[in-house]
Amino acid sequence: MSQAVNSAGTASESVFHIQGLTKVYHMGEVEVHALRGVDLDLYAGELMVLLGPSGSGKSTLLNILGGLDTASEGEVRYRDQDLTRADERTLTEYRRYHVGFVFQFYNLMPSLTARENVAAVTEIARAPMTPEEALALVHLQDRMDHFPAQLSGGEQQRVAIARAIAKNPAVLLCDEPTGALDSKTGVLVLEALERANRELGTTTALITHNAGIAAMADRVVQIMDGRISSVVHNEQRLPARELVW
Amino acid sequence: MRALDRKLLRDLRELRGMVLAIALVQIGGIATFVMSLSTYDSLLLTQQDYYREQRFADVFAILKRAPGQVEERIRDIPGVDRVQTRVVAAARVTVPDFPEPATATLVSIPDAGPILLNGLHLRRGRLPEPYRDDEVVVDDTFATAHGLQPGDRLTATIHGRRDRLTIVGIALSPEYIYPIAPGAVFPDPERYAILWMGRNALAAAYDMEGAFNSVTLQLMPGSSSAEVIQRLDRILDRYGGLGAYDRKDQLSHRFLSEELRGLQTMAAVFPVIFLGVAAFLLNVVITRLVDTQRNQIAIMKAFGYSNLAVGRHYAMLVLLIVLLGLAGGIAAGIWLGKGLSAVYTDFYHFPFLNYVLETPVIIGATLVSVVAGLAGTAYAVLRAVRLPPAEAMRPEPPAVYRPILIERLGLQRLFSQPTRMILRHIERRPLKSLLTVAGIAASCGITMVSNFQEDAIIHMIDVQYAMSERQDLTVTFTEPASGSSLFSLGGLPGVEHVEGIRRVPARLRFEHRSYRGSLQGLEPAGQLRRILGADLQRVELPPVGVVLTDYLAELLAIEPGDLLTVEVLEGNRPVLQVPVAGLSSEYLGVSVYMQRAALNRLMQEGDVVSGAYLDVDSKYSERIYREIDEMPRVAGTIVRESAIRSFHQTMQETILFFSFVTALLGGIIAFGVVYNSARIALSERDRELASLRVLGFTRGEVAWILLGELGLAALAALPIGFLFGLELCRYLSNAFRSDLYRVPLVVQPGTYAFAAAVIIGSALVSGVLLWRKLQQLDLIGVLKTRE
Numbered sequence A: 001m002s003q004a005v006n007s008a009g010t011a012s013e014s015v016f017h018i019q020g021l022t023k024v025y026h027m028g029e030v031e032v033h034a035l036r037g038v039d040l041d042l043y044a045g046e047l048m049v050l051l052g053p054s055g056s057g058k059s060t061l062l063n064i065l066g067g068l069d070t071a072s073e074g075e076v077r078y079r080d081q082d083l084t085r086a087d088e089r090t091l092t093e094y095r096r097y098h099v100g101f102v103f104q105f106y107n108l109m110p111s112l113t114a115r116e117n118v119a120a121v122t123e124i125a126r127a128p129m130t131p132e133e134a135l136a137l138v139h140l141q142d143r144m145d146h147f148p149a150q151l152s153g154g155e156q157q158r159v160a161i162a163r164a165i166a167k168n169p170a171v172l173l174c175d176e177p178t179g180a181l182d183s184k185t186g187v188l189v190l191e192a193l194e195r196a197n198r199e200l201g202t203t204t205a206l207i208t209h210n211a212g213i214a215a216m217a218d219r220v221v222q223i224m225d226g227r228i229s230s231v232v233h234n235e236q237r238l239p240a241r242e243l244v245w
Numbered sequence B: 001m002r003a004l005d006r007k008l009l010r011d012l013r014e015l016r017g018m019v020l021a022i023a024l025v026q027i028g029g030i031a032t033f034v035m036s037l038s039t040y041d042s043l044l045l046t047q048q049d050y051y052r053e054q055r056f057a058d059v060f061a062i063l064k065r066a067p068g069q070v071e072e073r074i075r076d077i078p079g080v081d082r083v084q085t086r087v088v089a090a091a092r093v094t095v096p097d098f099p100e101p102a103t104a105t106l107v108s109i110p111d112a113g114p115i116l117l118n119g120l121h122l123r124r125g126r127l128p129e130p131y132r133d134d135e136v137v138v139d140d141t142f143a144t145a146h147g148l149q150p151g152d153r154l155t156a157t158i159h160g161r162r163d164r165l166t167i168v169g170i171a172l173s174p175e176y177i178y179p180i181a182p183g184a185v186f187p188d189p190e191r192y193a194i195l196w197m198g199r200n201a202l203a204a205a206y207d208m209e210g211a212f213n214s215v216t217l218q219l220m221p222g223s224s225s226a227e228v229i230q231r232l233d234r235i236l237d238r239y240g241g242l243g244a245y246d247r248k249d250q251l252s253h254r255f256l257s258e259e260l261r262g263l264q265t266m267a268a269v270f271p272v273i274f275l276g277v278a279a280f281l282l283n284v285v286i287t288r289l290v291d292t293q294r295n296q297i298a299i300m301k302a303f304g305y306s307n308l309a310v311g312r313h314y315a316m317l318v319l320l321i322v323l324l325g326l327a328g329g330i331a332a333g334i335w336l337g338k339g340l341s342a343v344y345t346d347f348y349h350f351p352f353l354n355y356v357l358e359t360p361v362i363i364g365a366t367l368v369s370v371v372a373g374l375a376g377t378a379y380a381v382l383r384a385v386r387l388p389p390a391e392a393m394r395p396e397p398p399a400v401y402r403p404i405l406i407e408r409l410g411l412q413r414l415f416s417q418p419t420r421m422i423l424r425h426i427e428r429r430p431l432k433s434l435l436t437v438a439g440i441a442a443s444c445g446i447t448m449v450s451n452f453q454e455d456a457i458i459h460m461i462d463v464q465y466a467m468s469e470r471q472d473l474t475v476t477f478t479e480p481a482s483g484s485s486l487f488s489l490g491g492l493p494g495v496e497h498v499e500g501i502r503r504v505p506a507r508l509r510f511e512h513r514s515y516r517g518s519l520q521g522l523e524p525a526g527q528l529r530r531i532l533g534a535d536l537q538r539v540e541l542p543p544v545g546v547v548l549t550d551y552l553a554e555l556l557a558i559e560p561g562d563l564l565t566v567e568v569l570e571g572n573r574p575v576l577q578v579p580v581a582g583l584s585s586e587y588l589g590v591s592v593y594m595q596r597a598a599l600n601r602l603m604q605e606g607d608v609v610s611g612a613y614l615d616v617d618s619k620y621s622e623r624i625y626r627e628i629d630e631m632p633r634v635a636g637t638i639v640r641e642s643a644i645r646s647f648h649q650t651m652q653e654t655i656l657f658f659s660f661v662t663a664l665l666g667g668i669i670a671f672g673v674v675y676n677s678a679r680i681a682l683s684e685r686d687r688e689l690a691s692l693r694v695l696g697f698t699r700g701e702v703a704w705i706l707l708g709e710l711g712l713a714a715l716a717a718l719p720i721g722f723l724f725g726l727e728l729c730r731y732l733s734n735a736f737r738s739d740l741y742r743v744p745l746v747v748q749p750g751t752y753a754f755a756a757a758v759i760i761g762s763a764l765v766s767g768v769l770l771w772r773k774l775q776q777l778d779l780i781g782v783l784k785t786r787e
Helices: A058-065 A088-098 A114-122 A131-137 A153-165 A183-200 A211-216 B003-014 B016-053 B070-075 B140-146 B199-206 B225-239 B251-292 B294-302 B307-347 B359-386 B389-393 B417-428 B430-468 B485-490 B550-556 B596-603 B618-630 B640-694 B699-735 B749-775 B779-784
Strands: A003-005 A011-027 A030-043 A047-051 A073-078 A099-102 A171-175 A203-208 A219-224 A227-233 B059-067 B080-086 B088-094 B102-109 B121-125 B135-139 B153-158 B161-172 B192-198 B211-219 B473-482 B495-510 B513-522 B546-549 B563-568 B575-584 B592-595 B608-616 B634-639
Touching (some): A030 A203, A058 A171, A099 A153, A099 B294, A114 A153, A114 B003, A153 A171, A183 A203, B016 B307, B016 B359, B016 B640, B070 B080, B102 B153, B102 B199, B135 B140, B251 B307, B251 B640, B294 B307, B430 B699, B550 B575, B618 B634, B699 B749
Parallel strands (some): A099 A171, B102 B192, B135 B161
Antiparallel strands (some): A003 A011, A011 A073, A219 A227, B088 B102, B121 B161, B153 B161, B473 B608, B473 B634, B495 B563
C-alpha cells in the first residue's frame, strides 16, 4: 500500500487507490467519455480538492469513489476492497458504513425535518452520533425541527453535512457543496467541512470549479477533459474563514 | 417511528387529493365485492336457518285427488323421512273496501298434531283452533297490503261456495317467500293471498274429505331426490299427479336462487373493473412519484439504503393507499350489504335477517385489492429499485418527442401550437393515454348498467303487456269447461271481446332432456293474446305443431322440425308427439303454444277451455268484477292494469337501490381517473407551463394545453365507453338468463346520455379543481427549483 505525507507531516495510508480509471456513459443518444484513464491516490485524513470546469469528469470520479457508479475500465480500490468488481450489495454496504455525501443542491428529503433527515441515515449506520450531535457540529442545534423549505440554502447545506458526518464515515465526498451559495454562506459551509476533517479525521474529497477554495486543501487535483492535468501540494492549508472568491 | 416511515406518511399527505381519488375507486370495488358476497352469505344463511326452522320440504307434488291411505305408500318410499299430505285449493277472496278481484291459495294445516313440513312463522295472532271451519291464517304480505289484523274478516269463494272467514293469525312461510298467483307473472300482494286453514274444514269446502291433492316430503340425509320423485310419480300417476319436483324447482326457491346467482355475478364483474382502474391510477401516481423523487431515491441509495429498502418504501406507500381503500371499502360494503340485505329480506319476506360478514370475504377483499395494487405498481416500484444512484442524481433527460402522424402528413398548420403540444404529448405515451381513455370508458360502462336495468324492465313490461298480453282480464276456471262458457262471459255488459285459452299441464321431453311446463292452446288469430318472434313480430300459430319459447328450445336442445314429446299430466294422461313448427321469443317464463282447436283434438276432448282473456270497457270494470265473482266456476281473475302497477311498485325499491349504487360508483371512477390524470399532468408539466406563462402565453392557453388533453381523452372515451357499456349489459343480460325470465338487451338513448353526462360532469369538476391549481401556479418559484 502506498504511503504519503499529509500536511500534518505524518505518513498515512492510502484510502483510495485509482488506476487507469475510464468511464463512458450514454446520455440519450450521445456517448460521453467522462473519464479517460485517471491514476490517483487519496490518503487517510487528507482534504483533497478536485478542481475542474463543468463537464471535466470530476463528478463522475466522485460518484465512482462513492460507489454510486461503476467504472467502465481500470481499477478503484477502497482500502483492500475492489470497488470496480463489487456487486450491488457490496456497494450498498460500502456506502452505508463508509461514505458520507454532500451535494451541490443539498438533496434533503423535503418531507423530513432537519433532525429526521439526519436520523434517516443514523438509523441504518453502525456507530453513528446522534442527529442532535451531528447538527450541533454544524451549529444548527436551534433549527433541528425545521423542514428544508424553512431553512436557508446555507442551513440546508449544513444539514446535509450533518447528515453526511453523522455516521462517522471514513470518507466524505462533497460535490460542489458551495456551488449554489453566496460566498459568505459558502464559507460557513466550508468551515463545517473543515471542522469535520480536522476534528473527526475524515478523509475528504471536495469537488469544485471555484479555484478560490483550493487554498484550504492539503492537495489540489486539477481535472480537464477526463484526465488529471496537475496535482499541487499546499504547504500550508488556509483556514476556511480566510477564503475569498 | 423511523424517519423513512415519517416520510411515507408525509408523502401520503402531500398526495392526499390523488390518494383520496384512488381510494374512492378502490372503495367502489371493495364495497361492491363485500356488499354482494356478504349479502349472498347472509341471504344463504337466513334461507338455511329459515328453511330448517320451518322444515321446508325437499320434494313437492300436486295431484288431482288421492285417498288418504295413499300416504302410507308414500311414506314407504325408501329415503323418505317425513310426509305431509295437504289439501290445497284455489279461491277468490273479497276484502272489505277493495273492489278489485283477488285470488287466494288455501293451504291446509293439520287439525291434530303439529305442522310437519313447511311450518308457519306467526307474526301475530295464533293458528286456527282444531276443526274450526271459519278461522284462517293470512300471509303477511297480503295482510300488510290491506292493513289486515287478527280479528278482521274476509270472504272466500271456494268451489263456488262463499264462506266468511275470521283472520286469527298473520304468518310467513318459506314456501311463499315470493308469492305469485298461478298464471300471473309478478307477485301482487294486494290481489293474491295465501290462507292457511284447518285440514277438515278445507277438505269439506273443497270436496276433499278423506283425500289430499298436495304432498310434501322431507328426505333422509343422503337420499336421492330423483329416485324418490320417480317413485312418487309412479304412485301419484293414477291420482292425477302433475309431476313431483325437487325443492330446487320450487317457484319461490327458484327466484331466490336466481337472485343469489345474480349477486355472485355482481361480485365477480364489478370489483374487477374497479380494482383494474384503481391499479392503473396507482400506477400513474406512483410512477410520477418515483420520477419526482429521483433525487431522494438517489440520496437514500447514496447513504446506503439497499435497493430492497427503497422498493419496500414505495411498496409500503402503495399498501397504505390500498389499505385505506380496503378499510373504507369494507365499511361501505357492510353498510351497503346491510341495506341490500334489508331490501331482500323485505322483498322475500324473511321473518328475520342474519347479516353475516364471513372471514373469507374479508380475506378475499384484502387479497384481491393488495394483489391488484401491487401488480399495478410493480413496474413503477421496480424502476425505483433499479434506478442507478449516479443517474438518479442527474436531472431527468428531456423527454423524447417526435413529430406526430399529423405533422408527418403535413397537416400541422391545421392546429395551433398548444394543440400540437397536446397531440404530441398523447402520442408520446400512447399506452398511458389509452389506459386513461379505458378508465373513463369503464366508468361510462358502469354508469350505463344502472339505467340499463330500468330500460330492460320497462321494455319487458311494454312487450309483455302492450304487445303480447293485451287482455284487460284473465279469467281462470276451476275445471276445464265447455267452450260455450265463453258466451256467458262475452255476454256480460262492457265485455268487448273474449278469447278462450286451454292450458294443459305436461312434461315436455326431447331426447334425455325434459321440462315440467304446460301446453297453451290459443285462438289462432287472437286479438288479445299474441305470440311474438325474436323481431317482436307476431308469430302465427300453425294448424299442426307447436311454437316453443326459444329459451325452452335451448333447454331441451330442440329445433323446428324436431318432434317434441308431450306427456300430458291431466285426464287420460296421453303421451303425444308434436312437431315443433317455430320459435317464439318472450322475456317472462317459457311455454309451448298451439292452436286451441288443435290441442282440443290432441286431447280428444271437444271444444274445451281452461280460461279466457277478456277485453272490457273500463267504465264497466267494477260491475264485471262483481258479476264474475258470482260465477261459481271461476277460480280467479287477474287484472292487467293492477298487475303492471303492482310490479312497478315491487321493483321500484330494488331497482332504485341498484341504480343509485351503480351511478355513484360510475361517477367515482370517472372522477378518479380524470382528476388523477389531470393532477399528474400538472405535476409533470408545471415547469413547462410556467415557462410558457413567462413567455407570454395566456392563462387560458396554458389551461388548454393541460385540460385539452383530458377533454380529448374524455371525448374519445365516450364511444368506447358506450361500446363497453353495451357489452357489459349484454354480459349481464346473458348471465341472468333463466327459464323464469330473460332480461332483454335494451339500452335507450337516455341511458347513453346519462352516462355521457356523468363523464362530462366529472371531467368538468376535475377541470375546475385543476383550473384553481393553475391559478396558484408560482411562475418564478417553479422555474427556480431544480427538477
